[in-house]
């Protein structure tokens with residue numbers, strides 16, 4: 001019996017990789033320096049795991065940008081358009097983030113997480129070929145440290161299922177990849193005859209079809225006996241696949257027993273396979289109840305040979321921060337209730353020893369004692385429970401979930417009230433977060449400047465921003481969100497029942513990170529959160545100023561959420577807290593309020609049978625937040641994705657007056673949906689992609705608007721970018737928005 005982790009974070013506990021990457025991209029360090037940082041980080045991470053007593057430590061969980069993209073390189077699935085770039089590193093980053101001559105490949109959410117991967121573009125005639133250079137380097141580094149690693153790779157089925165297919169069928173491509181994977185395994189065996197390989201196939205947690213299971217059987221019948229192959233699934237149970245794989249020659253499986261507590265090991269055990277029980281949560285930070293976990297695993301594996309049971313993390317630890325050691329300002333109780341990646345390694349070791357009845361060291365005993373106290377104090381702490389909040393949730397009625405006038409009537413009042421033209425122009429909220437602004441905030445947080453100075457500086461930026469928007473003649477303005485570090489963290493910092501970290505960074509994509517708030521107790525809003533900024537902005541203009549808030553569902557999906565009550569209850573508490581802010585904004589004279597639900601889509605459960613329940617509480621939460629306003633107050637929402645076909649009813653059910661969505665990046669698939677079924681409210685399909693530094697021309701946005709008008713009536717259409725502009729530079733934003741307004745005006749003129 002051994003301990004394992006599915007994967008370890010790589011951005012660095014002080015975000016060393018982020019900083020090195022951004023310096024490299026800015027031309028401030030060279031390739032060798034970047035590689036050096038990467039190598040040091042890998043070593044540090046392996047040593048952490050080794051010292052914590054982890055037996056199966058991964059290589060190839062490191063990445064300069066993304067593991068799916070690494071797989072694309074490993075399979076030589078490089079799209080034609082990047083082949084003119086000779087330097088491997090330059091080509092890799094061109095695929096990841098574009099360069100002067102190349103558009104970036106598409107990026108999308110990794111299952112239901114806030115991590116994003118680079119979507120492969122596959123063509124059956126691509127000339128797939130094994131290239132394991134990256135793994136070799138990492139494998140040899142690990143060996144030098146005396147570590148006998150397992151090699152992580154993404155399995156062929158998940159790889160293909162998560163790709164965009166340009167030519168060929170999924171099945172054909174998977175079959176074509178089998179010999180390439182065989183070759184990868186053969187080459188890995190040259191490193192070590194007894195090599196252990198973890199093949200990730202998380203695709204199988206999402207209601208696989210019979211065809212999927214057929215191909216699963218075929219693939220692992222062919223690959224399973226070539227080395228010590230463990231198939232890993234995570235984020236849900238994979239029971240259909242577990243049964244199929246039991247009959248293939250693989251060595252075993254690593255399963256998620258946190259998000260996939262329904263997982264069954266029966267068929268695997270009967271077939272003599274090894275099983276990995278992923279019991280320590282790789283997605284959330286609450287301490288594991290070590291004794292309870294050990295008892296659970298003992299019960300589950302009573303009849304299984306000890307040698308065949310492994311204990312590990314539920315999924316990669318990529319989704320949690322590194323270590324509590326930098327959290328010097330966190331409330332001591334709350335800190336005692338959580339574990340980051342390093343603390344989780346200790347939990348895995350101690351659970352393993354308890355299951356095996358091995359003697360605990362002094363350190364193990366300390367871990368266990370601390371753990372018992374944490375579990376006990378968290379249950380009874382006064383910091384968690386607030387009867388007033390609980391009553392507010394219990395007393396919610398149908399009335400709280402409905403606007404008091406139907407859309408068709410209230411939209412008329414809104415038009416009279418707001419007087420915006422046809423094809424109104426607006427933005428999604430944020431304007432550039434410049435290095436100067438970040439420095440200002442750091443200075444304020446470190447006490448280098450005082451609150452008054454900080455606020456004055458932010459107000460200057462708001463003033464400039466409003467002036468710019470008036471100059472280019474946008475119709476509905478925003479204040480720019482300069483006071484926010486992040487759209488979720490900013491609110492987390494101000495709510496009761498929510499804690500925030502100093503250094504709890506988690507990678508979101510590439511070099512970009514977030515610090516998810518910790519929702520540990522009953523949530524309420526002690527005072528106004530945004531009113532001062534937004535009323536200030538409104539005072540500078542006669543045009544409508546949009547109040548910007550983050551919605552309850554997005555707050556939950558991008559936070560570490562308490563696990564001691566249902567997510568529905570926590571969401572309703574959050575919904576009421578944000579509703580209080582909606583009410584305050586309206587009372588302060590704000591006539592348009594946007595409640596962003598950027599993470600609504602990714603929060604959907606991976607198993608179909610669980611979707612209806614989520615949809616119900618998610619949509620209800622949004623409605624609780626927004627239904628309080630007068631009919632003439634206009635509610636906007638924003639979502640930055642466009643795969644809507646399966647959730648269109650739910651979106652309509654949110655009953656927002658206006659919704660802005662992503663559209664520019666996806667081949668107008670969005671527009672097809674509107675053609676087929678229409679949409680009740682007003683809608684702003686993004687007319688340009690904010691993820692790219694490229695400045696879109698007036699003509700191309702005129703085209704884009706005209707395409708939209710082919711499927712939507714002009715009276716319903718808004719003109720806006722895809723998403724917020726915070727990651728862009730002012731030099732990019734200014735001409736882009738100017739062109740956008742011009743494009744709207746040109747099209748408007750043709751409508752008269």
Ligand SMILES: Nc1nc2c(c(=O)[nH]1)N[C@@H](CNc1ccc(C(=O)N[C@@H](CCC(=O)N[C@@H](CCC(=O)N[C@@H](CCC(=O)O)C(=O)O)C(=O)O)C(=O)O)cc1)CN2
Nearest residue numbers: 114435438439441442485486487488508511512513514558
């Ligand atoms: N939570 C969340 N999830 C999301 C999104 C989002 O906006 N928020 N958008 C989508 C895409 N994901 C994204 C995730 C992160 C960022 C992003 O820009 N992150 C920033 C950090 C944002 C932040 O918290 N900034 C802090 C500053 C943190 C910092 O690095 N400070 C420096 C000092 C700054 C300086 O002096 O230059 C330091 O501490 O060393 C602030 O502004 O206050 C980054 O990684 O660079 C963008 C998109 C999906 N998921």
Ligand SMILES: [Zn+2]
Nearest residue numbers: 598640723724
């Ligand atoms: Zn967005």
